[in-house]
Amino acid sequence: MVEQGKVDSTKDFHPAPVWLDEAYLEPILRVQKKDPGLRITELEIKPATAKGDNYASVMTRVKVLYLNAGAKTPEVGYYIVKTTYENDPFASEIFSGYQVSTTEMLMYDKILPQLSALIEETRQPEQVFAKTLHVDYEHDAIIFEDLAITKHVLADRLAGLDLEHARLSLRKLAKMHAASAALNERQPGLLTKLDHGIFNRHTKGFAPFFENLVGVAADFAAETPELGENYARKLRALREKVMEYTTRVYDPQPEGFNTLVHGDFWVNNMMLVYGEKKEPLDLKLIDFQFCSWSPPAVDLHYFFNTSLQREVRFEQQDALIQYYHTVLVETLKDLKFGGYTPTLRDFVLQLEKGKFFAVTASLTCAAILTNGETTDADFHALMKEDERGRRFRKLLYNNKSLRENLKYLLPRFDRSGLLEVTD
Structure with a gap:
């Protein structure tokens, strides 16, 4: 019973x-x-x-x-x-436009087992994903092993990941990316049809959240002496462009390296096992609702700007990119991938091309993913233009860590031209 x-x-x-x-x-x-x-x-x-x-x-x-x-x-x-949010028509309608259930059920039922098999072919095989028990297409449900029983736990999303955690996370991600590229090469078109990431060319259902939070960021800049009205003006103009500019980051690059990105790669979508000295021993990726065929910049910029401790985020990013690239290339080689494998220099340039997502993630995603005030923390508060929603979005910017990071980042984004509205 x-x-x-x-x-x-x-x-x-x-x-x-x-x-x-x-x-x-x-x-x-x-x-x-x-x-x-x-x-x-x-x-x-x-x-x-x-x-x-x-x-x-x-x-x-x-x-x-x-x-x-x-x-x-x-x-x-x-x-x-x-x-899914089956009893919430408002949330269900928006999420259905992103095909979240269809995508994730396909991932757990068909794609992840094949990626796991490919990773097993490499010189350093390891488990990257949780095992699936059952995929229920009638109820849009997935049943998989409870990783908590094998002592997998979430890291502290408010504290962020240190360098050791970051390297472990990126090793797993690089193997997923490499296996995905190899799988799509062996079965052309299998993964390229997945094109309903958080930003895509089919729906702009999340636009109220992203646009409204850029507006809150503009208000924050206006009231912050270190920033001021110049930044506020630029962010207000950027508010109308944030969806299009970020969607361009998700668009596959014909001349670059593309793969199946996780699409929501941050602290709470990885489960860790720790040793006796609290050192991270292993990690498994979870939550595959927003996978899409896109450049790796999607996952890397999202991860760097939502999930790392401040000193790692600002001082170790180049080293982490190099480490990810090394694992990616080694895994592609093990899998005898015949497609385009970028040099480190070309890969860095490709990441720079997708750098606008660092702006979006820093202003919007980081605001909710590092939020410690959970009283109104639900989908309605994120999306609706009512008093509760406005109050919650403003509350997100009371986060001291977020505010300090943006005081540091906004001038750097500005000097890189990332706050300019061009077309």
């Missing part, structure tokens, strides 16, 4: 799907365990997504006690069930 008393129903967590029960899970476990006589004896369900942790989906943690056919002692399984 479901232990309803064990469900955390506080307002700070998203509720579990109503259809998630023994009748739903038992047939799935019977197939997975190859035991038609398997019977669930106890089911414990807990919401796993707190407000502010994830704005695009609902995560539910499930503990299952089950008896195999003929057994007297129950076994236990731990799983994560990932679903």
Whole structure:
């Protein structure tokens, strides 16, 4: 039976799907365990997504006690069930335009197993993704192993990653990128059809969030003595262009290196295992709703500007790019990739071409991903032009770390011409 008393129903967590029960899970476990006589004896369900942790989906943690056919002692399984905002028409309509469920189900069902197999072919094979138990196309749901049981945990999104964490993250990302390029070469067109990233040419559903937060950034600049009205004026003009300029970063570059990018590559989309001295030992990537065929600049600029400790972000970025490139090239070579493999210099120039995403990520994404005030932290507050939404977006800019970073970054973006409105 479901232990309803064990469900955390506080307002700070998203509720579990109503259809998630023994009748739903038992047939799935019977197939997975190859035991038609398997019977669930106890089911414990807990919401796993707190407000502010994830704005695009609902995560539910499930503990299952089950008896195999003929057994007297129950076994236990731990799983994560990932679903969409099915009971929220406002969120559902916007996310459906981005094909988030279709993309992620395809990733877990078809793509990630093939990428994992390719990585196993290399000289340094390792697991990069969580194992999938079941993909449910009817409920737009995915069930996969609960990494928390194997002592995988999230890093501190408010503190950011140090150099050791950053290198581990980029090693995994580089292998995903290399395997994706090789897979698409072996199966032409398989991955290039994925083109509904956070910025794309099909929908601008997230525009209210990005444009409104650039407006908040302009207000912040106007009231900050170190910045002032000159920066505020430029950001107000940029507000109308942020969607188009960032979408250009996502557009595949015919003359450059393209691959399947993660699309939401930041602290909360990686699970880590630590050693006795709190050193990171391993990491697995999660959350593949916004994958798209794009330049690697999408993942790298997003990661650098949302997930790193300040000194790593501003002092180690060149070294991290070089490290990522080394792993990328080595993995492509192992996979006998016959397409374009950029030199480090060419790769750096390609990243520079996509540098506008550093502006977008710093002004908007970093504001929500490093937000510690979660009272109104939901999708409605991000998107709606009402008093609650305006209050929440303004609150995001009370973040001291964000404000200090932008005092440092905005003059540098300006000197690089990234705040200019051109076409």
